[in-house]
Amino acid sequence: MSATQQLHNLGQSLWLDNITRDLLTSGTLQRYIDELSVTGLTSNPTIFHQAIKNSQSYDSSIQEKFKNSKEGEELFFEVAIEDITQAADLFRPVWDRTDGVDGWVSLEVSPLLAYDTESTLAAAKDLHARVGRPNVLIKIPGTKEGLPAIEEATFAGIPVNVTLLFSSEHYVAAAEAYLRGVERRIEAGLNPAVGSVASLFISRWDRAIVDDVPETLHNRLGIAIGQKAYKAYLDLISSPRWQRALNFGARPQRLLWASTGSKDPNASDVLYITSLASPFTVNTMPEQTLQAFDDHGEVGDTLCVEGGDSEALLDEFTQASVDNQALAARLQKEGAESFVKSWNELMEVITTKSESLVQAD
Numbered sequence: 001m002s003a004t005q006q007l008h009n010l011g012q013s014l015w016l017d018n019i020t021r022d023l024l025t026s027g028t029l030q031r032y033i034d035e036l037s038v039t040g041l042t043s044n045p046t047i048f049h050q051a052i053k054n055s056q057s058y059d060s061s062i063q064e065k066f067k068n069s070k071e072g073e074e075l076f077f078e079v080a081i082e083d084i085t086q087a088a089d090l091f092r093p094v095w096d097r098t099d100g101v102d103g104w105v106s107l108e109v110s111p112l113l114a115y116d117t118e119s120t121l122a123a124a125k126d127l128h129a130r131v132g133r134p135n136v137l138i139k140i141p142g143t144k145e146g147l148p149a150i151e152e153a154t155f156a157g158i159p160v161n162v163t164l165l166f167s168s169e170h171y172v173a174a175a176e177a178y179l180r181g182v183e184r185r186i187e188a189g190l191n192p193a194v195g196s197v198a199s200l201f202i203s204r205w206d207r208a209i210v211d212d213v214p215e216t217l218h219n220r221l222g223i224a225i226g227q228k229a230y231k232a233y234l235d236l237i238s239s240p241r242w243q244r245a246l247n248f249g250a251r252p253q254r255l256l257w258a259s260t261g262s263k264d265p266n267a268s269d270v271l272y273i274t275s276l277a278s279p280f281t282v283n284t285m286p287e288q289t290l291q292a293f294d295d296h297g298e299v300g301d302t303l304c305v306e307g308g309d310s311e312a313l314l315d316e317f318t319q320a321s322v323d324n325q326a327l328a329a330r331l332q333k334e335g336a337e338s339f340v341k342s343w344n345e346l347m348e349v350i351t352t353k354s355e356s357l358v359q360a361d
Contacts, residue, residue: 003297004290008037010299011279013102015040017258018047018287021057024086036294039094041087042106042161042199042258042284044139045339048080049346052353059357066354073110076350080107081131088133095135100195101251106161107131108139111339114164120149128158137161137195141336142174150174154181155188159195163258164335166201167328168229171255174198175236178253182245192250197282200229201259202272204331210264213320219267221317223275225324226257227310230278230303256282261289270297278303 004014016029016038023029032038052058058079065075088105095103109123124138140146140153141164153160154177162174178196185192205222213221233255236242242252260272260283268274269292276283277299285293314324 002036002294003299004036004038004294006299007273007277007283007293007297008039010277010302012277013039013254013282014290015042015104015256015282015284016287016290017042017260017284019043019083019087020051020055021083022055023287024083024090025057029087029090032290033090033094036290038290039098039102040091040104040282040284042139043080043084044108044163044342045111045346046342048076049342049349051083052079052346053349059353062350062353063357066357071354072347072350075354076346077127077130081127084131084136085133088131088135092133092135100135100193103135104137104159104161104195104197105133105135106137106139108163108339111141111336111343114141114143114336114340115145117145117148120146121152124149124153124158124160125156128153135159135195137197139163139199142170142198143332143336147173147177150177151181151184154178154194154196155184157185157190157194161196161256162198162253164201164332164339165199166205166331166335167225167324168232169325170328170332171198171200171229172232172236175233175253179242179245182250186245186248186250192245192248195251196253197256198233198253199256199258199284200226201331201335202226202257202276203259203261203263204335205327207263208327208331209317209322213317213322217316217320219262219264219271220313221322222272224310224313224317226276227303227308228314230255230281231305231307231310233281234305252280254280254282256284258284260284261286273297274300276303277301 084107091103113120137159139161142162182192202222206219237252257276262269262271273293
C-alpha cells in the first residue's frame with residue numbers, strides 16, 4: 001500500500017497546495033486523485049502568480065477577457081475562477097461521498113484586504129456567489145481584522161479557509177470566530193453545517209530562526225507549534241460549547257497544516273508530512289512534496305493528543321531567546337506582506353500579458 005494511501009487511511013486528508021491550468025487539462029490532478037489519495041486543493045496569490053507567469057495556457061483566456069474590457073483584478077478573478085471551478089468539479093465526487101467533509105478547493109480574497117474587515121467580507125460574498133460551487137472554500141486571513149469577517153462569512157453560510165495562522169493562539173481565535181458564526185446560525189434557525197478549515201503555517205517558523213538557535217533545535221520549532229495547536233484543536237472540539245453545536249448539526253472546523261514543504265536542504269523533504277500525521281486534520285502540500293512522500297515517505301507515529309513534548313521543547317526555544325508570541329505576530333505580518341508582494345507582481349503580469357497579447361493579435 002502506498003504511503004499516501006496509508007496516510008489517508010489513518011484519517012488525514014492530503015490536499016495539493018498548487019493549481020495550474022496545465023495541471024487541470026493534462027489529467028495530472030485527476031491522476032493525483034485516483035492514485036495518490038489527494039482529496040482537496042489550496043491556492044494562494046503566489047501560486048497563481050507563478051502559474052500565469054510561467055505558462056502560455058492562460059494567454060487566450062486573458063486575451064479574450066481583456067478585449068471584453070476586463071483588466072487587472074477583475075480579469076484575474078475571472079481567470080482564476082475558471083481554474084477553481086474546474087478543480088472543484090474534479091473533487092465533487094469526494095465532496096459528495098464524504099457529505100462535505102472533504103473534497104474542497106480554496107480561493108483567496110485579495111491580500112490587499114487583510115486589514116479591512118468590511119471589504120474582506122464583501123469580497124468573500126462576491127467570490128462565493130461567482131464560483132457557484134458548494135465545495136469551494138473562500139480564504140480569509142486570520143488577522144485581527146479578518147476575525148470579524150470570518151464570523152460574518154460563516155453566519156452567511158460561506159465556507160471559509162482561515163489562512164495565515166501561526167500559533168495555537170492564532171488558531172483558537174480563528175476557531176472561536178468560526179464557532180460564533182455557527183452559533184448565530186443555530187440561534188437563527190439556519191443549518192449550522194458550514195464547511196471550514198483553519199490553516200496553520202509550519203515551515204516558516206523553522207526558516208525564521210535557523211540562524212538564531214543551536215543546530216540541535218533546527219527544524220523542530222514548527223512541529224512543536226503544530227503539536228501545541230493540535231492539542232488546542234482537540235480540546236476545543238471536545239468542549240461542551242462545541243458538543244452543543246454538534247448536537248444541532250454543526251461540523252467541526254478542521255485543523256489544516258500549511259506551508260509543509262521543507263525549506264532546509266539538510267532536512268528530510270517529507271519532514272512536515274511524517275511528523276504531522278494526525279487523524280481528522282488536513283495536510284496541504286506542494287506538488288514536489290506530494291511526489292516525494294509517494295516515492296519514499298513512511299507513516300509512523302501520529303501526533304500525541306496531549307501535546308507530547310511540545311511545551312518542554314518550546315521552553316528550550318525560549319531559553320534560546322526565541323519569543324514565540326512575538327515571532328508569531330511577525331510571521332503573520334510577513335506572510336500577509338509576502339502575499340501582497342505576489343499579488344502586485346501578479347497584477348503586473350496580468351497587465352503586461354493583456355497588452356502584449358492584444359497587440360500581437
